[in-house]
Amino acid sequence: MGLRNRRRKQRTAGYAAPASADAGHPAGDWAVELRGVSRQYGRGSNAVHALRGIDLALPRGSFTAVMGPSGSGKSTFLQCAAGLDRPTAGSVRLGGTEITGMNENKLTALRRSRLGFVFQAFNLLPSLTVEQNVLLPLRLAGRRPDRRAAADVLAQVGLDAHAKRRPGQLSGGQQQRVAIARALVTRPDVVFADEPTGALDTGTAAEVLALLRRAVDTVSATVVMVTHDPTAASFADRVLFLADGSLADHLVRPSAEQIAERMSALTARARRTGVPTMPLPPHHPMAGAAA
Template identity: 75%
Template sequence: MGPRAEHPQTAQGQQVGRPAEPPAVELRAVRRLYGRGEGAVQALRGIDLVLPRGSFTAVMGPSGSGKSTFLQCAAGLDRPTSGEVLLGGEPITGLSERRLTELRRSRIGFVFQSFNLLPSLTVQQNVLLPQRLAGRRQDRRRAKELLAQVGLGEHAGRRPGQLSGGQQQRVAIARALITEPEVVFADEPTGALDTRTAQEVLGLLRRAVDTLGATVVMVTHDPVAASHADRVVFLADGALAGALHGPDPRTVADLLVRLTSAAAGHAGSGHGGTAYGGTGHGGTAVAA
């Protein structure tokens, strides 16, 4: 799989040689602090990042690096302590909880490690659920098309409990795409799957980007999974620690090992971030 051409980006989304179109998601100086006083924990330390439309971005880092907090803030599931998150150029940080809920139902798709399907609903009903919750007409024809695309066209009337784990994750992907969201956030989507099934699910996410024009942001710990993305963004100690374009599993794994070792070395030192470094074979470290 060849890497997609991508231009360096600033926090304001300025790109050379491309039309001035707002990115799918943009984070500006996003910080997230948990707790107060001496016991406070800085989960995110001023993240500036542009996630272009029609791209597949993997987010990686050592345990405790801030990956989950990053996803939650970028998706509007959690509010930054400071900074700003924009969806399609629209600031969402200051929206009411009701407006954020509406936004998540209509403009964002989610895929989780645990599938999160409702066991009492059929496969088709689970796919249609986001439209139902958003108060939109349930497009059964669209649901049928998506199920066919994920290889489950003949399973629409079954219950999730009658499907394998890989099949349930395929349903979750179809559900995430039913509202034609501006961005799909995937949190360890292959963590509960065997290697072959994981590859099939990653292929579906890749095709959603390449054929449907979707934007996918995936948190993962797996270098092989990350290699399906256009770009891998690394976090360490709540700060951006580098990025790889056109990643391959070996290079991703090497850099992740180095970041994990560096994080262990800085444990308890109060170090505020990790410097960008070279990546060796197969990728280029850039300011993310």
């Protein structure tokens, strides 16, 4: 067995429910922990139960994909796990730090210094150079910009020669590479990726996913990615499936074909049981995007 496969086997063996984490691992060994996390919007007959008692612990240095039918709660899961939305019940720990009761100022500081984000829309500032975009998280966190760190992460994504260019001079795939470099520059506890390849063609998407995979394999990054694409999910160590706000299934190191088959079964089950998709309320952080 090759070194990469051994590492992946070790990482996937570490996935557990929080009860198992208590028994076998100190809290600090886990990159992400969700205990009994529920998220409800509204009350009474108009209530939307976006998440229903999620229990999950993800080890450091792992790549997890989250999938599910439309309205299953994928984006709400990411928002709660990343501290961008607060659960109605339960608790969330990131890198061993309890974030559920944090005030907004402390939570913002934690996100800036210990989390990385990659979105479908890249979210680069057009007036800044590639290097300046990469260094932005350090500036926002009140840390001294480290040009060597920027050069290192740009080299990791193959854009070290483009540091002085602006986003408008780059292709879509190159812009997403800059976004990945920006997410990695603070050496975060977790990188959260929301449909990172949704705006890219198939070949470019594969290159971007390979970069995320390489960050996990070579620098022990932890990646949690929401996606609807079975091919994208096949780059992960484990794929988690949500249905009606609950964890419905998982696969370890699956192929794209296995993922697509499982997704088809979940979608068919939702149709048979008449479970409706869950529209997001207007105030939800991801309103207008697929849940």
